[in-house]
Amino acid sequence: MSKTIEVDTKTFVRFWAVVLGLGLIALFFIQSISGIIIVLTSVFFAVALRPLAKKIDNIDKKKERRNFSSVAAVLIVVFSILAVIGLVGPVVVNETSKFLSTAPEQINSFLSSEMVDDFGNSIGIPDLKTQIVSSVKDASQSFISGISGFTLSSIGTIGSVFTAIVLVVVLTILFMLQGPEVLDSFWNSLSGKNQKASKVWRRVFNRMANVISKYVSGQLLVAVLDGVIVAISVFTLSILFGFSANLAIPMGLIAAFFYLIPMFGPIITAILVTLLLLPSSPWAGAIFLIFYIIYVQFENNLIAPRIQGKGMALPPLLILVAVTIGIYSFGLIGCVVAIPVAGCIKVLIEEYPAIKNAKEE
Numbered sequence: 001m002s003k004t005i006e007v008d009t010k011t012f013v014r015f016w017a018v019v020l021g022l023g024l025i026a027l028f029f030i031q032s033i034s035g036i037i038i039v040l041t042s043v044f045f046a047v048a049l050r051p052l053a054k055k056i057d058n059i060d061k062k063k064e065r066r067n068f069s070s071v072a073a074v075l076i077v078v079f080s081i082l083a084v085i086g087l088v089g090p091v092v093v094n095e096t097s098k099f100l101s102t103a104p105e106q107i108n109s110f111l112s113s114e115m116v117d118d119f120g121n122s123i124g125i126p127d128l129k130t131q132i133v134s135s136v137k138d139a140s141q142s143f144i145s146g147i148s149g150f151t152l153s154s155i156g157t158i159g160s161v162f163t164a165i166v167l168v169v170v171l172t173i174l175f176m177l178q179g180p181e182v183l184d185s186f187w188n189s190l191s192g193k194n195q196k197a198s199k200v201w202r203r204v205f206n207r208m209a210n211v212i213s214k215y216v217s218g219q220l221l222v223a224v225l226d227g228v229i230v231a232i233s234v235f236t237l238s239i240l241f242g243f244s245a246n247l248a249i250p251m252g253l254i255a256a257f258f259y260l261i262p263m264f265g266p267i268i269t270a271i272l273v274t275l276l277l278l279p280s281s282p283w284a285g286a287i288f289l290i291f292y293i294i295y296v297q298f299e300n301n302l303i304a305p306r307i308q309g310k311g312m313a314l315p316p317l318l319i320l321v322a323v324t325i326g327i328y329s330f331g332l333i334g335c336v337v338a339i340p341v342a343g344c345i346k347v348l349i350e351e352y353p354a355i356k357n358a359k360e361e
Contacts, residue, residue: 042171048216049073070176091250211343227256243280266296
């Protein structure tokens with residue numbers, strides 16, 4: 001039995017107006033997602049750099065120079081990153097060129113041995129040597145043919161990345177300078193309407209800011225420790241195997257930099273440092289890989305929890321879920337901020353009863 005539903009014109013127009021409005025809002029967010037990511041990244045860095053700015057203020061306790069300390073904190077981070085790139089870049093290029101120059105001889109000496117043919121015959125591939133040579137040639141030709149296209153397409157990418165970096169730096173400074181005043185005026189206006197809600201939300205935002213700043217401070221401290229251990233281990237290996245000790249500091253900087261990427265950073269460090277040590281000494285690369293895998297287990301289970309504390313109180317499963325969502329949604333930036341964002345969500349969940357009670361009153 002069919003029924004006829006009558007809808008007046010006013011309801012019909014309202015329905016489609018709501019649908020159109022939601023569609024326009026979704027389109028706006030899709031079109032402006034890059035700008036939103038830049039703004040949120042700047043807010044994250046502004047909150048994370050607040051402890052450093054306060055330490056700069058404490059150098060001269062008689063005067064509080066918020067403008068100077070905020071700009072100085074951002075510039076310290078920027079110049080530190082540039083220094084790392086300046087020290088690590090030439091080493092990576094030099095070791096890569098060394099590997100490429102010695103790789104053909106090592107491959108030829110490997111293929112000239114009868115061990116390759118014997119192994120191929122044992123697994124049922126009598127022409128294993130020929131297949132290896134053919135595969136290497138095809139891979140090299142594909143790599144060379146793809147360089148030109150990659151170079152042309154990367155020019156625009158480099159320009160957009162540089163613009164985004166400049167915007168993040170400028171916005172971070174502005175958020176550190178004007179953010180506290182904007183928040184104070186917002187809390188004051190909110191307290192006029194609902195004083196209890198103002199106190200609750202102020203407490204929530206302070207807790208979230210503490211989660212971000214404590215996480216970043218702990219992560220930086222453990223990253224520095226990781227870099228020192230890697231530098232000492234590479235320096236020791238250089239003495240034992242007779243290659244240049246100049247690799248120690250760049251390798252340590254690589255380890256400290258990539259440790260800032262949650263969960264995946266130590267894996268990248270182990271692979272990259274091992275590959276960079278192989279041209280100088282294969283044995284050194286193998287020993288470093290084994291040593292670093294053992295040290296990372298010790299670091300993640302004993303050192304990092306003590307330094308970072310248990311303020312986040314997030315189980316490993318939720319951390320992995322947060323990092324996975326972050327890296328697939330927003331790339332490297334999402335991976336870096338995933339854990340503190342998860343900590344902020346945890347604060348909101350814990351404070352939800354107080355927020356709900358404040359709204360009802």
